[in-house]
Amino acid sequence: MTAEEREAFLAEVHVGVVAIERPDRAPLAVPIWYGYRPGGEVLLWTSPDSVKGKLIKAAGRFAITAQVEDWPYRYVTAEGPVVGFDEPAPADEVRAIAIRYLGQEEGEKFFAENFQAEGSVLIRMRPERWLSTDYRKA
Template identity: 35%
Template sequence: MAKMTEQEREEFLAAPHVGVLSVAGAPGRPPTSVPTFYAYEPGGEITMFTGTQRRAPKRIDLIKAAGVVTLVVQREEMPPAYVTVEAELVSVGKPTPEQMLTIARRYMPEEHAQGYVQTELGDPENIVTFFTFRPTRWFSSDTSR
């Protein structure tokens, strides 16, 4: 196993991997982890959004309270590789449809991305929250080398 260079890890994170976002749990509770779509450009910040369905309201509160998260992305096929990023919360707000589409288009065809965003924004009981994180610490491994 070999660590990736800075350029390799940033390019790896910029690829459309499904990430696993982890945030510290409430006192006495374990961390919360959830698969997530995200966007990242090398040298930039990580962005993602979540609605208030299911457990998201608690997760949103945990992210705001902790101010830091861990995002793990991995290569699904062999040989295994991963990048783990510890990141600090930069901003929380309401996303624009275009911000949401930028993320959704990374993972699905255009017509599905449009429908996904319309569904998220179209439910008056679903409050969508947009997060921006700044990477602060990186870990990586690529077993192909």
């Protein structure tokens, strides 16, 4: 994929999988909702006390993969440093992530039922390295 194609793909709605290094085990890899706009930062909303929250803070970086699971397969992986650890998480950013995945009505409902500023963090990662494949071009 070109740089523009991979950024546009990452900006589409996919459940991402984040991978975070651990000192004594294999990397942690877990699915997550995320936010991204081309040229911007990858945004993750989580608890700073969660396993992924603690590991990301300790590592100072992570990778995220988004994919299409049907043929022709496509995927994008972006990795980079954490450039922000906004605690408490800004409500507007969290609301936008919920709406991205659930649509306006259900996203607002999910946000109202699940958002608590205290005990949540918005993690910002600036992509520096990319890996991508688009089998539609094969």
